[in-house]
Each structure stands twice: as structure tokens, then as C-alpha cells.
Amino acid sequence: MDWSKTKTIFIFAFLVLDLFLVWQYSQLVITNKYKNIQDASVTDQFKEEAITYPPLDDTPDLPPLKAERHLFTDEERSSLKEQEPAFKEQDPYRLAMKLVEPVKVDKDDLAKADTFVSAQLISGSEYVLWSYNRENSTITYFQRVNDRIVYQKSGDKQLGSIVLHLNENREIISYEQTYMDTADEEEQPQDTATALEALARLYNENDLKPKSEVTEMTLGYYTSQGQDIASQSLQPHWYVEINNKDFYFVNAYDTQVVRPNQQKKLE
Structure with missing residues (x-):
């Protein structure tokens, strides 16, 4: 066996691995930096338009x-x-x-x-x-x-x-x-949209308007299929209540908005 050649192959393999890890880390840094910039832009926009919301907690990744x-x-x-x-x-x-x-x-x-x-x-x-x-x-x-x-x-x-x-x-x-x-379904938990990302989606869809107050925001699950369906998959959704009256559900996987066309009546 040519040990010199084998040694060269190992060195080259480790070099490639190191380069890949450096690239992966740089992508993570760029992604986090971009996300922080996005979050800062959203909060600045909300502040400018007098949109208020409660303190936002960290978002866990929930399985379906x-x-x-x-x-x-x-x-x-x-x-x-x-x-x-x-x-x-x-x-x-x-x-x-x-x-x-x-x-x-x-x-x-x-x-x-x-x-x-x-x-x-x-x-x-x-x-x-x-x-x-x-x-x-x-x-x-x-x-x-x-x-x-x-x-x-x-x-x-x-x-x-x-x-x-x-x-x-x-x-x-x-x-x-x-x-x-x-x-729990067998598939692994997916990345869950943060509360701020859910609010940004409502803002972009014109459901969250200037001078609005987000009065409640909770991460749960949502179903619209009812009792007649024997088995179904539940995906996590953000429940967002605006001005103590209108409410929406935002899918925490793809941020699609559900508008139930009803008002919460807790008097």
C-alpha cells in the first residue's frame, strides 16, 4: 500500500470537509443576520404605523x-x-x-x-x-x-x-x-414561523392595519374539518386577536392566513 498517497487523500478529504463546514457556518451567519434585519424592519414599520402587540416569546418547533x-x-x-x-x-x-x-x-x-x-x-x-x-x-x-x-x-x-x-x-x-x-405524527417537527413573522404576514395581507392593537397571540393548533372526519392531521397555527374583536389563524409552517369570518364573543 502506498501510505504517502493514502496520507495525501486523507489530507485532501479533511480539507474539503473543513471548507464545507466553513461555508455552512457562513451561510448560517448570513441567514441569521438577514433574519435580524428583517425582524428589525418589521418592528420599525409597526412602530411607525402605531401597531402595538404584546411581548413575543420564543417560538418552539411543533410537530403536526x-x-x-x-x-x-x-x-x-x-x-x-x-x-x-x-x-x-x-x-x-x-x-x-x-x-x-x-x-x-x-x-x-x-x-x-x-x-x-x-x-x-x-x-x-x-x-x-x-x-x-x-x-x-x-x-x-x-x-x-x-x-x-x-x-x-x-x-x-x-x-x-x-x-x-x-x-x-x-x-x-x-x-x-x-x-x-x-x-405526534412520525415526521420531524418543521421550522415554525415566529410570532413576528405571523404578524408580518397579516400586515402584508392588509389584515393588520395601522393603529391596530394585537390584543392576544397564542400558538396552538387549528382544524376546520369537524367531527365527520374520522382521522386528520393538525398543523400548528398562530391565533391572533386584533382590537379585542377580529381574529385570524396563521399557519405556522407556511404562514397562510385563515379568516374564520366570525368574532370571538366573550362578554
Whole structure:
């Protein structure tokens, strides 16, 4: 074996590797520098146009989730106390129950509704308050997965939601519940758009206008497919509320904007 020739080959190989690592590092520096310039430009533009927003936290890379509608078992149904089926024929994937004794909800405080959901409903502690619609006398909760809210399109067949129905005395008299079983999909987490990138997309789409206030911004998941789809993939979305009224969802993978054409009603 020609050791001199072998040594030369090794030296050349390591030289090529070193050059590649130097190039890769330089690209990373350039990318980060460009991103910092972009972020600075966005914040300067927002400041100039009097657009305000809450403090923005670091953004974790979230994986997509595989969600399947949950089949409520007879054991789960029988565990519900002081409740009875609202209909003779029950959807196996949807609970529709009425209360034997109504639960009073205070006019300006939904704490009793929160307690009822958490303590009396199946996996109730996994749901979070979304809206209170006085006109329809309903209170809606959305399911959380891995401490992230799964936002839903409005409708009567949501996947992973609880809807409480109140009478004229603001008493809970019945409810519907759906639940989703979830698992991480096998693919690796993708780069997740930052909160500032999501706001920039809304600004470029003319959804975030001058003198606006971003009143809430949360990273969660979003689905618009509803209960009829047995299995679906959930992608992370930024929930962005503007001026305590209008809200949007921004896909955290490709920054596409979802406009639900509805307003959050929490009065």
C-alpha cells in the first residue's frame, strides 16, 4: 500500500470537509443576520404605523398531530352523575346530555361553568374556555393537546369541543361534547414561523392595519374539518386577536392566513 498517497487523500478529504463546514457556518451567519434585519424592519414599520402587540416569546418547533375522533364507551357514559341522555339514540362519537339539576352561572363570572366542566365532564380539565355567546345562550370550550389549544371552525360538529346550553335564568341545562385522541405524527417537527413573522404576514395581507392593537397571540393548533372526519392531521397555527374583536389563524409552517369570518364573543 502506498501510505504517502493514502496520507495525501486523507489530507485532501479533511480539507474539503473543513471548507464545507466553513461555508455552512457562513451561510448560517448570513441567514441569521438577514433574519435580524428583517425582524428589525418589521418592528420599525409597526412602530411607525402605531401597531402595538404584546411581548413575543420564543417560538418552539411543533410537530403536526394526528387526531382521531374519540368513541365514548358505555363505561364513560355511565360515569356521568346527575346527567341523562338528551336523545334516545346517541351518536357514539358525540355526547349529548341534559342535567338533572341545572347549574347556575353568574352574570359576570364564568367560574362556576369552568368548575362544572372540569369536575363533571369526561376529561373536562383538558378543555379551555373559548367563547360565551349571550345571544345563543351558549358557552364553548376547546380541547387542549400538549398544553396547546386546538382551535375550531364554528359549527355544530366540532372535533374536541364542549358546548354548554343555558336557559333564560343563566343555568346550564344541557351540553354536547366531542373529544379527540391525538398522537405526534412520525415526521420531524418543521421550522415554525415566529410570532413576528405571523404578524408580518397579516400586515402584508392588509389584515393588520395601522393603529391596530394585537390584543392576544397564542400558538396552538387549528382544524376546520369537524367531527365527520374520522382521522386528520393538525398543523400548528398562530391565533391572533386584533382590537379585542377580529381574529385570524396563521399557519405556522407556511404562514397562510385563515379568516374564520366570525368574532370571538366573550362578554
